Amino acid sequence: MSLSDLMMVLPIAFTLVWALVLLLIDLWLPRERQGILALLTALGLAVALGLDLAQSGRSGSAFRDMVVLDNFAVFLNALYLISGLIALALGYDYLKRMEMERGEFYALLLFSIAGMMLLTQANHLILVFLALEFLSIPLYVLAGFARPRLESEEAALKYFLLGAFSSAFVLYGIALVFGATANASLTGVIEAVRSGSAEVGFLTAGAVMLLVGFGFKVAAVPFHEWAPDVYQGSPTPVTGFMAVATKAAGFAVLMRIFLNLFPGLATSLTPIFWGIAALTMIVGNLLALAQSNIKRLLAYSSIANAGYLLMAFVPYGNAQVAGQAISSMLFYLLAYGLTTFGAWAVVVALEQAEGRGLTLEDYAGLGPKYPWLGVTMLIFMLSLTGVPLTLGFWGKFFLFRTAVAAGYVDLAIIGLLTSVISAYYYLRIVVIMYMRAGEPRVRRDGWLNLVAIGTAAAVVLLSVVPVQMLELTARAVLHLP
Amino acid sequence: MPLMYYLGLSAFMFTIGILGVLLRRNPLVVFMALELMFNAANLAFVAFAAFHKVLDGEIFVFFVITTAAAEVAIGLALIIAIFRTKHSVDIDQMSELKG
Numbered sequence: 001m002s003l004s005d006l007m008m009v010l011p012i013a014f015t016l017v018w019a020l021v022l023l024l025i026d027l028w029l030p031r032e033r034q035g036i037l038a039l040l041t042a043l044g045l046a047v048a049l050g051l052d053l054a055q056s057g058r059s060g061s062a063f064r065d066m067v068v069l070d071n072f073a074v075f076l077n078a079l080y081l082i083s084g085l086i087a088l089a090l091g092y093d094y095l096k097r098m099e100m101e102r103g104e105f106y107a108l109l110l111f112s113i114a115g116m117m118l119l120t121q122a123n124h125l126i127l128v129f130l131a132l133e134f135l136s137i138p139l140y141v142l143a144g145f146a147r148p149r150l151e152s153e154e155a156a157l158k159y160f161l162l163g164a165f166s167s168a169f170v171l172y173g174i175a176l177v178f179g180a181t182a183n184a185s186l187t188g189v190i191e192a193v194r195s196g197s198a199e200v201g202f203l204t205a206g207a208v209m210l211l212v213g214f215g216f217k218v219a220a221v222p223f224h225e226w227a228p229d230v231y232q233g234s235p236t237p238v239t240g241f242m243a244v245a246t247k248a249a250g251f252a253v254l255m256r257i258f259l260n261l262f263p264g265l266a267t268s269l270t271p272i273f274w275g276i277a278a279l280t281m282i283v284g285n286l287l288a289l290a291q292s293n294i295k296r297l298l299a300y301s302s303i304a305n306a307g308y309l310l311m312a313f314v315p316y317g318n319a320q321v322a323g324q325a326i327s328s329m330l331f332y333l334l335a336y337g338l339t340t341f342g343a344w345a346v347v348v349a350l351e352q353a354e355g356r357g358l359t360l361e362d363y364a365g366l367g368p369k370y371p372w373l374g375v376t377m378l379i380f381m382l383s384l385t386g387v388p389l390t391l392g393f394w395g396k397f398f399l400f401r402t403a404v405a406a407g408y409v410d411l412a413i414i415g416l417l418t419s420v421i422s423a424y425y426y427l428r429i430v431v432i433m434y435m436r437a438g439e440p441r442v443r444r445d446g447w448l449n450l451v452a453i454g455t456a457a458a459v460v461l462l463s464v465v466p467v468q469m470l471e472l473t474a475r476a477v478l479h480l481p
Numbered sequence: 482m483p484l485m486y487y488l489g490l491s492a493f494m495f496t497i498g499i500l501g502v503l504l505r506r507n508p509l510v511v512f513m514a515l516e517l518m519f520n521a522a523n524l525a526f527v528a529f530a531a532f533h534k535v536l537d538g539e540i541f542v543f544f545v546i547t548t549a550a551a552e553v554a555i556g557l558a559l560i561i562a563i564f565r566t567k568h569s570v571d572i573d574q575m576s577e578l579k580g
Contacts, residue, residue: 126541133548140555144562153563154575160556161511165502167552168518171545172495175522175538179488179529184537229578 008062008069011052011077012117018044019110026103034101038092041106042085045113049081052117061123065187068123075330075476076252079337080116083245084109086341086451090237090348093445098353100146100235108138109241116249120256125174125184128253132170132217135249136163139242143234151355155233162226166216173209176202177261189261200265207262207269211254211276218250220310221280224303231299236351239295240344243302244337251309251333255326258316259478266317273314277411280307281418288425294347294358297425298340301384304422305336308415311399315406324405327474328398334473335383335395335462342455343380346373349443349452357441363429364438372449373442374433376456381426383459386419391459394466487528494521506572508560512553519549 006013022037022044029036052074059070087109095101115135122128140163144156178184180202181192192198212223219227231239262269284304291297312329315321350357350366367374383392396419400412462469494517501514523542530538564570 126537126544129541130544130548133552137551137555140559144559147562148566150563150566151578153559153566154578157508157559157563157575158578160552160559161502161508161515164515164552164556165518168495168498168515168522171519171522172525174541175525175529178538178541179525179532182529182533182535184541233578 005062008055008060009067009118009121011048011055011081012114012121014051015044015048015110015114015117018048019107019114022103022110023107026107029103031101034103035092037103037106038088041110042088044110045081045084045088049078049085052077052081061187065185066124066127067118067121069121070478071476072252072256072326072330072478073117073121075473076120076248076333077117079248079333080113080120080245083241083248083337083341084113086345086455087237087241087245089447089451090240090341090345091235092447093443094235094237094348094351097443098146098235102145105142105145108142112138112142112241113245116245119249120252122253122256123186125178125186125189128257129167129171129174132167132253135246136167139163139238139246142238143230143242145238146235149355151233152235153233155230158226159230159234162216166213166223168213169209169216170213173206173211173213176206176209180206186257186260193261193264203262204265204268207258207265208272210257211269211272214250214254215276218247218254218306218309219303220276220306221283221303224280224284224306227303228296228299231302232293232295236295236344236348239299240341240348243298243340243344247302247306247309248333248337251329254313255316255329256478258313259322259326263317263319270314270317273310273316274408274411277307277310277314278414280304280310281414282307285418285421288422291425292359292361294350294360294363294429297360297429298343298347301422301426302340304418305332305340305384307418308332308396308399309336311403311408311411311415314403314408314411318406321402321406323474323477324402326478327470327476328395328402330473330476331398331466331470332395334469335391335459338455338458338462339380339383339392342376342452342459343384345448345452345455346377346380349373349445349448350440351443352441360429360432361438362440363432364436364440365433366438366440366442367430367434369440370442373452376452377433378430379456379459381430383463385423385426387423389463391463391466394463394469398466398470484528484532488525491521491524491528494518494524508556508570508572511572512556512560516549516553519545 061068119131140160146152180199216223288300312325383390403412498518526538
């Protein structure tokens, strides 16, 4: 190990060390001074973000090819770190008033983010598995953080059992890929596949197992059953973090593995991706129609959005559109992340103790009573629907364009029709907010307002410069060995 | 013995594990079924490593065993937490969350 190796994983190493330091500081802090820990965590995340952005443009591998660094990883690492900052801001007041302010929260959040960054940079199947567990295990605890509230404990156990179930699939898939190629390093597997020494039967079975395992992680239909329960029961800032960062990490590793390892299997895997993408869009949007709890509604919305994102994977074996697919996927992740986090901020503002304030009726009268919050929620709902010229519209537009360019017009049409369906439940919230009289109870908190207004401003401003944003994401290329 | 014997046993164990997770109602038994799935993968790793004469697979198993132990720690803690709150761990009774 040399210093240059360490430089490649500096943001990860820093985040880890910072998390350990926070655990130590927590021992000395009196209980009523926990706010200091939140500020220190924010400082650590900001420094890690700076270190990460300083790496943009560099590429290479380190630790005997165990990790790689490319702009793809730099972009996604920045996304995870910013998600961490937003989750922290959402949790600052929430943890206090829900009486669950414990110091572990911050360390667990940082551990999970370090795991996500490692997963994105992993270039060896051992590391893929370890990083996957490393990001999941702190999240199981975070899901149950509202202990002793029963919903939260139940959510944690469900998340844990299904998370371990999906990890077992990923592990078995890795075993089969290893068996097919006698290699566990991604570089080695790629060489074995290219030279034709790989056993195609095992390789295909392994790829399908990996797809099932990661399908659970990103909550794609038919592996989505856990998501609404877990999203509903977890503390809301954690839910927002899971919906954005965990999903992005799942898609990142799926992209790196499938694009690199299995380009030759595209003919047999593309129909599977097609089916999962179509099912996820249709089922996610249809089930969202029937929800009366805002957390469950947003959970199904996030399932539906996973379907749109999966559209980028369908043409993955087609080298001509691969670059376009990656950049449109990253653009969509950014647009979805900003919009979703904003919506979760509004949910946090209206949530009361004991899980009250979460039904759609609780939003009645929000628009006239709290104009700022109402307008931000309106922006998020319009963007999630994909109303033309919003950020969400551009995200979907670029994804559909990729699908059409690769010859999957049918998939783009399904995406378009399901977006029309989704307008019903997104705009229903807007109608309730503005057309019905009510007395919404809103928690005023500076950090919360900052997140809501900041993300709303970002959604509006970025929608003005979609082409420049796409060029930015197009620079975040995947390192192909 | 040929490789296929080991892989057959491994696939059999994995299938039992899946069925156990999907059909059993006690989280502790579900937990055991999960361990069975992990160990099925371990068996496949060792079999492939011996077949290809590559050490990677055997090293992988050590990492998996360690990770499985970490998962057990978290999983049992969650089960105990839920037992303290509702004095039952039957999965069918976990119906606080629905919509």
